[in-house]
Amino acid sequence: MQVILAQPRGFCAGVTRAIDIVERALARHGAPVHVFHEIVHNQWVVDDLRSRGAVFVQALDAVPDHAVVVFSAHGVSRQVMNQAQARGLRTIDATCPLVSKVHQQAQRFVRQGRTLLMIGHAGHEEVVGTMGQVDAPVHLVSSIDDVQALALPVDAALAYVTQTTLSLDDTRAIIGALLARFPDIVGPEVDGICYATQNRQVAVRALAAQVDLVLVVGARNSSNSNRLREVAARAGVPAYLVQDEHEIDPAWLRTAPRVGVTSGASTPELLVQRVVAALGVLHPDPLTPVVQLPGVREDVSFRLPAELALP
Template sequence: MRVLMAQPRGFCAGVVRAIQIVERSLEKFGAPVYVRHEIVHNRHVVERLERMGAVFVEDLQEIPDGAVTIFSAHGVAQSIIDEAISRGLPVLDATCPLVSKVHAQGKRYVTRGRTLILIGHAGHPEVEGTMGQVGAPVHLVSSVEDVARLELPDNAAVAYVTQTTLSVDDTRGVITALEARFSDLEGPDVSDICYATQHRQSAVRELCETVDLLLVVGSSNSSNSNRLREIGVEQGVPSYLIADGSELDPAWLDGVQAVGLTAGASAPEELVLNVIESLRRHSDVEVEQMDGVREDIEFRLPPELRTPAPRKAVASSGR
């Protein structure tokens, strides 16, 4: 059986930065540190950080006074920031810089007097954070049908921003519907959507041209991982989202000669390798790496974490 591995796959720069913030905070300040929401949407990552001393909470009220507090990669509403400030919590912000860019775009459009439309999925933490950052009413749409239902005059001065993990194709369709309806519309180009989302989706489309089965490694609550699976289905390839190799169903492999393997932006490479090992238990496997984009983007850590933690002194035994 051939296993073709998508390129790129797995961790993006925003996820790497967020995880490093938690790890370095634990090194510098000691355990526990408190993280509001899962730092990224992957249970394996969260559980590893929990073993190191991170405590994940959904409400700032769960964080003791004075405890080091980290905001997840998805971003938070301004009200959460204000609450942390009012309590004097020492905060490290792990919001992905590309999500922060969306926040800045939204604020800029509102400052210019435009009504803001957010293309995204209701209930997703990134969407909740963006809607709470803008400081004005935000209209959320996720489909062409939602655009038609917007209670806004067609000549209103409007602007849009997007959730970073959405499908480029789906977003393009919604933007086209906005352009068709509103005569005074501004917004970023489709290419302004998260680079990692675009690269991983393009790689999956290419992968699906040559495989009989697509496996996407990622968590069920990961928006970008779910979208990768959906793209496989749209391409006519049986496609499954699995957390790790333990979720591989041998029945999926019947008659399959080539398996496509990728991972969402919050899934570590070790889980991809775990899936390959699971495949090896059912068949002889030949692994091939696809050609694709090589990502070399890095995002800077907060200033407090750019210097290494001081080394702990080792007490002499006197011998």
């Protein structure tokens, strides 16, 4: 049996920064440090930080007055920011800088007098946060059907932004439908997409071309991990999302001499290596040496908030 690893995979710079922020906040302020929503969408990461004193909350009402609270990598609405300020909470913003860039784009389009559309998944924390960053109505678009259902004049001055965990491939058809229906619509530059989302989807597509089965290691509530599984499946191979090694079904391996493994942008490499080790145990034949495909080498890094930067 051959195991082939995608490159790149796993943590992106925004996730690394968000986890670093919680760890440094714990070191500087001591436990507990409250975190608004999961810092990133991975239960292993959340449980590890919880064991060290992080307290994850779904509402600011659960945070004591004047306590330290970290906003997750997905970003929050202005309402949440204002509520934290009114409560006297000591806030640390772990919003991914690429998400913050989307917030700025949305605000700029609204200042220009354009009606804003958000391409993304309903209920996702990033979408909720972005839509709450502007003082104007925002129309959520998740599919081509949603485009056709928009009750807006065809000559309306519109603009769109996209959820960062969606790649160019994810949004191409929706953007095409918007452009076809609304001539006066503008959007962000192509180089404004999340590099990590696009790189991982390109990598898993290359991986799927060389294997009989793809395993994506990631949380079920991780948007980018779910998209990776969908990309592999569209490439014509069976593809499964597993949170860890315990979710591998041995039946998947019976007709898969070549197994590809990748992971979402919020998945620790430790979980990938556990999956690889489990494949060696579950398969009746010994593993040949694990191969890592060539791919983009990411060297992106983001600065920490000033209050947590090392002296």
